[in-house]
Amino acid sequence: MRGLARARSSGKSAAGGPVSDAAPVTALLRLLPTASARLTGGLAALVLLDAALAPALTVAIGALAGRLPAAAGAGLDSAAGRGVLTAFGVLALIYLANVLMDPVIAGTSTRLARRLAATVSRMTMRGTLRPAGQAPLDGPRVADLLMLAQGRGTGQLPVGLAVTALPRLIAVRLAGVSAAGLLLLFAWWAPIPLVVAWVVMGRRQDRATRRAADSHAGTTTELRRAEYLRSLALEGAAAKEIRVFGLGEWLVEHFTRAWLTGTRELAGRRRADVGDLACLAGLIAAHALVLVPLTVAAARGDLSVARTTICLQAVLGTASLGWLGDLQWTITRAAAAAPAARRLAELGRGAGGSGLSPLPVGSGLSAGPVKAPALGGAPAHAIRFEAVRFRYPDRHAPTLDRLDLTVPAGSSLALVGDNGAGKTTVIKLLARLYDPAAGRITTDGTDLRALPPDSWRRHIAVVFQDFLRYELSARDNIRFGAVDAAPDRHALASAARRAGADAVLDGLPDGWDTPLSRRFTGGTDISGGQWQRIALARALYAVEHGARILVLDEPTAHLDIRAEAELYEQFLDLTRGLTTILVSHRFATVRLADRICFLDGGRVAEEGTHDELLAAGGRYARSFSLQAATLTGEAHA
Numbered sequence: 001m002r003g004l005a006r007a008r009s010s011g012k013s014a015a016g017g018p019v020s021d022a023a024p025v026t027a028l029l030r031l032l033p034t035a036s037a038r039l040t041g042g043l044a045a046l047v048l049l050d051a052a053l054a055p056a057l058t059v060a061i062g063a064l065a066g067r068l069p070a071a072a073g074a075g076l077d078s079a080a081g082r083g084v085l086t087a088f089g090v091l092a093l094i095y096l097a098n099v100l101m102d103p104v105i106a107g108t109s110t111r112l113a114r115r116l117a118a119t120v121s122r123m124t125m126r127g128t129l130r131p132a133g134q135a136p137l138d139g140p141r142v143a144d145l146l147m148l149a150q151g152r153g154t155g156q157l158p159v160g161l162a163v164t165a166l167p168r169l170i171a172v173r174l175a176g177v178s179a180a181g182l183l184l185l186f187a188w189w190a191p192i193p194l195v196v197a198w199v200v201m202g203r204r205q206d207r208a209t210r211r212a213a214d215s216h217a218g219t220t221t222e223l224r225r226a227e228y229l230r231s232l233a234l235e236g237a238a239a240k241e242i243r244v245f246g247l248g249e250w251l252v253e254h255f256t257r258a259w260l261t262g263t264r265e266l267a268g269r270r271r272a273d274v275g276d277l278a279c280l281a282g283l284i285a286a287h288a289l290v291l292v293p294l295t296v297a298a299a300r301g302d303l304s305v306a307r308t309t310i311c312l313q314a315v316l317g318t319a320s321l322g323w324l325g326d327l328q329w330t331i332t333r334a335a336a337a338a339p340a341a342r343r344l345a346e347l348g349r350g351a352g353g354s355g356l357s358p359l360p361v362g363s364g365l366s367a368g369p370v371k372a373p374a375l376g377g378a379p380a381h382a383i384r385f386e387a388v389r390f391r392y393p394d395r396h397a398p399t400l401d402r403l404d405l406t407v408p409a410g411s412s413l414a415l416v417g418d419n420g421a422g423k424t425t426v427i428k429l430l431a432r433l434y435d436p437a438a439g440r441i442t443t444d445g446t447d448l449r450a451l452p453p454d455s456w457r458r459h460i461a462v463v464f465q466d467f468l469r470y471e472l473s474a475r476d477n478i479r480f481g482a483v484d485a486a487p488d489r490h491a492l493a494s495a496a497r498r499a500g501a502d503a504v505l506d507g508l509p510d511g512w513d514t515p516l517s518r519r520f521t522g523g524t525d526i527s528g529g530q531w532q533r534i535a536l537a538r539a540l541y542a543v544e545h546g547a548r549i550l551v552l553d554e555p556t557a558h559l560d561i562r563a564e565a566e567l568y569e570q571f572l573d574l575t576r577g578l579t580t581i582l583v584s585h586r587f588a589t590v591r592l593a594d595r596i597c598f599l600d601g602g603r604v605a606e607e608g609t610h611d612e613l614l615a616a617g618g619r620y621a622r623s624f625s626l627q628a629a630t631l632t633g634e635a636h637a
């Protein structure tokens with residue numbers, strides 16, 4: 001939230017783009033019609049009606065009280081008595097309407113709250129998914145916004161609660177306004193001191209609430225750490241490691257520490273100071289200023305019983321213009337998701353928002369969509385990295401530094417190098433998750449930045465090192481390789497067979513429909529190697545639908561020796577006609593490639609076939625011998 005506060009003062013979104021500056025409640029009010037214009041309109045009408053009933057009730061009580069003295073001795077069948085009965089009847093009707101309004105308003109606001117929660121999630125998801133590149137999503141500021149938009153800030157309440165509380169707040173405020181108006185029955189000046197005193201007091205306390213809300217949200221980096229540690233303990237993914245390494249107590253302790261640090265400012269209660277006491281004194285003085293002359297006028301008979309009763313109720317009613325404690329607190333804390341969602345919804349909008357750079361001026365190519373290269377967009381000749389320089393935003397040193405690399409179309413290239421050499425980064429740049437800071441990447445001479453990222457990506461099928469294990473059906477896991485295409489049973493079966501995933505599917509209780517997670521009914525967990533085959537099948541399904549560049553980042557990492565050997569046997573079949581990039585530390589895998597590049601210091605240090613590189617006796621040859629010696633040693637042991 002500190003990021004938000006800074007962004008507010010600079011007129012920029014914490015998420016990067018320019019957005020309107022909106023306090024939580026204002027942002028919430030703007031979102032409501034988006035959630036449902038019909039329900040918002042209906043709710044506004046109900047709230048206005050409800051607000052009108054409050055002064056009507058006050059007046060009806062006054063009218064009844066005013067008729068009671070005349071009817072006291074005359075009996076109910078007298079004209080005065082009938083007047084009392086009529087006044088009572090009207091009062092009862094207004095009261096009944098007042099009582100009935102509550103459930104109607106509650107029902108309408110609950111329906112609107114449901115819609116709003118969906119709208120906030122939709123805006124957040126769309127905004128987060130919009131940037132074509134990954135850069136706009138990196139960093140703690142977006143992480144803070146995401147947490148707030150999901151209602152996971154500390155002490156934050158579900159956004160729907162703001163909608164259910166808001167009508168009550170508005171009704172109470174309007175009742176305060178009408179109470180102030182009724183005081184005009186006594187004197188034109190009577191509302192002024194009470195309204196001023198309550199409004200000043202209310203604003204003061206409201207500011208203090210906002211400060212507390214802002215300060216607690218400002219610590220979200222620490223609170224996110226706490227949240228992360230808690231989720232590690234409570235969610236299944238880390239259960240094995242936590243037990244094996246005995247991390248349980250460490251997690252509990254560090255969670256507690258992060259939580260307490262993060263919430264310290266929130267926990268610190270505000271003490272009453274001189275300003276508070278002055279406000280209180282002003283409030284007492286304002287009441288005295290009105291009540292004393294009101295009582296005197298009533299005692300002198302200058303004010304009728306009915307008017308006196310109405311005015312006394314009205315004096316008490318003006319308190320609704322002041323601080324409404326829990327109600328305001330609830331709304332402020334629940335509405336915090338609204339500005340965060342609005343800011344996230346702006347992600348990726350405007351120049352540079354995609355996180356990808358436009359084509360440099362003078363490059364000779366238009367920045368708009370260009371005619372796709374031959375073979376439906378896949379390279380017919382080569383993909384080239386030309387003097388590519390790239391640095392991650394939070395890093396000082398470049399990860400790639402004047403990297404020159406050629407991948408001839410239809411051939412396979414292996415990237416090797418030490419941990420952190422930049423192999424995966426090369427893949428990310430090729431998939432345009434990031435763009436180079438300098439240099440360019442071309443496909444048959446066309447700069448990738450001249451191609452719409454989405455259509456370029458259709459030509460690429462990737463099995464990332466940390467590929468996703470979707471907790472969905474096996475079919476969906478594979479179909480996601482070409483999600484826009486109509487599901488094609490033959491293509492699915494062919495991709496599964498080529499990836500060696502058919503045996504995995506045969507073993508599933510419900511075949512293709514089995515959810516690959518025990519968290520879902522009928523679901524099951526599968527092994528790391530089996531997941532790798534499913535991920536490979538996903539990439540091959542993309543190939544079945546036209547992708548011509550296949551990227552395999554550590555394709556054999558989870559495979560057993562037999563499965564690895566099988567992959568080698570099938571390698572030519574799997575990659576035939578494709579431009580293939582292999583990233584691996586396993587030289588047995590690497591040597592299958594037509595050419596091998598050894599990355600070091602952000603550029604290509606050695607390049608050639610396996611035999612050429614061995615003959616050169618450089619880093620590749622030394623790494624290969626080391627691995628071979630280790631494996632031989634293991635075999636002899």
Ligand SMILES: Nc1ncnc2c1ncn2[C@@H]1O[C@H](COP(=O)(O)OP(=O)(O)OP(=O)(O)O)[C@@H](O)[C@H]1O
Pocket residue numbers: 392393394395399417418419420421422423424425426465
């Ligand atoms: N999102 C990121 N933000 C900041 N730095 C990153 C990010 N991703 C990678 N890096 C850094 O960039 C460098 C290259 O990482 P990369 O993942 O490309 O290496 P790699 O050669 O694939 O490594 P490995 O063999 O360990 O998989 C590393 O120093 C890494 O810490």
